[in-house]
Amino acid sequence: MSLLRTERKAKTRNSDDDMIPMINIVFLLLIFFMIAGQITPRSDDMSLPSSISEAELAESEIEITVAADGVLQLNGEAVQGELSESLNRLKTDEKTVVICRVHSSLPASTLDPVLRAVRALGVSRLQIATELAS
Amino acid sequence: MLISEQQTRRPLRVSLTPLIDVVFILLLFFMLSSSFVRFQQIEFSSSADDESSVSAAPDESHRVLLHADGEVSVNEQRFNVDDPALSEQLKQWLEKAVTVTVTAEADASVQRLVSLLDHLRQQGITQLDLSESWQP
Numbered sequence: 132m133s134l135l136r137t138e139r140k141a142k143t144r145n146s147d148d149d150m151i152p153m154i155n156i157v158f159l160l161l162i163f164f165m166i167a168g169q170i171t172p173r174s175d176d177m178s179l180p181s182s183i184s185e186a187e188l189a190e191s192e193i194e195i196t197v198a199a200d201g202v203l204q205l206n207g208e209a210v211q212g213e214l215s216e217s218l219n220r221l222k223t224d225e226k227t228v229v230i231c232r233v234h235s236s237l238p239a240s241t242l243d244p245v246l247r248a249v250r251a252l253g254v255s256r257l258q259i260a261t262e263l264a265s
Numbered sequence: 266m267l268i269s270e271q272q273t274r275r276p277l278r279v280s281l282t283p284l285i286d287v288v289f290i291l292l293l294f295f296m297l298s299s300s301f302v303r304f305q306q307i308e309f310s311s312s313a314d315d316e317s318s319v320s321a322a323p324d325e326s327h328r329v330l331l332h333a334d335g336e337v338s339v340n341e342q343r344f345n346v347d348d349p350a351l352s353e354q355l356k357q358w359l360e361k362a363v364t365v366t367v368t369a370e371a372d373a374s375v376q377r378l379v380s381l382l383d384h385l386r387q388q389g390i391t392q393l394d395l396s397e398s399w400q401p
């Protein structure tokens with residue numbers, strides 16, 4: 132009798148049932164990556180200067196990126212013409228923090244237009260993004 | 266008639282395979298596009314009225330000049346970064362609580378500049394300002 136019942140059970144089981152533990156794990160992984168990871172535009176040729184500074188990089192509405200080829204980007208868009216002109220279009224006040232991501236091997240003179248523009252804007256806080264030296 | 270009867274009678278079995286497909290695609294997307302690197306920062310609190318000092322001669326006091334080879338100049342004296350004489354000078358500035366302006370030579374790399382800033386911070390100087398680069 133019991134043999135008959137188990138046989139019938141095995142018949143109704145389908146292959147999907149075996150996948151449920153796997154789906155559980157896949158869902159867990161999915162949720163982990165969704166919550167723990169930050170989605171950022173990938174730029175493999177970007178290497179930020181390494182530093183021992185442990186101050187966390189804050190979120191900011193103004194992000195200036197200087198890529199390895201020296202091209203300036205403001206909030207992910209290439210800057211046409213003068214940087215200060217593009218910056219003036221954005222809303223700023225004394226509390227505004229400007230974040231500058233600059234490639235580590237560029238000469239220091241590439242920071243000049245950024246410094247000039249930030250000063251002209253009247254913003255007093257400039258942060259240079261770094262990577263923690265390992 | 267027959268068809269509808271068959272439909273209602275058939276036990277509803279939703280296959281999980283399409284769901285897994287979608288979940289896998291989402292998983293792959295999030296795995297590949299997310300980054301776990303936490304970025305740090307070095308902050309400058311440059312006063313906006315500092316504009317006039319930018320054009321001033323680089324031999325101004327409280328100014329650290331960074332050369333392209335990584336050495337620094339203070340008061341027209343050239344030091345190695347680890348030089349105790351430099352630490353002495355920095356200590357004096359630290360006691361006076363002045364804002365130290367860092368000026369890099371145009372050819373010095375950003376990495377060198379950041380390393381110098383790290384060094385200054387290690388010496389206790391937190392009031393840092395960065396001025397435009399200087400062409401020797």
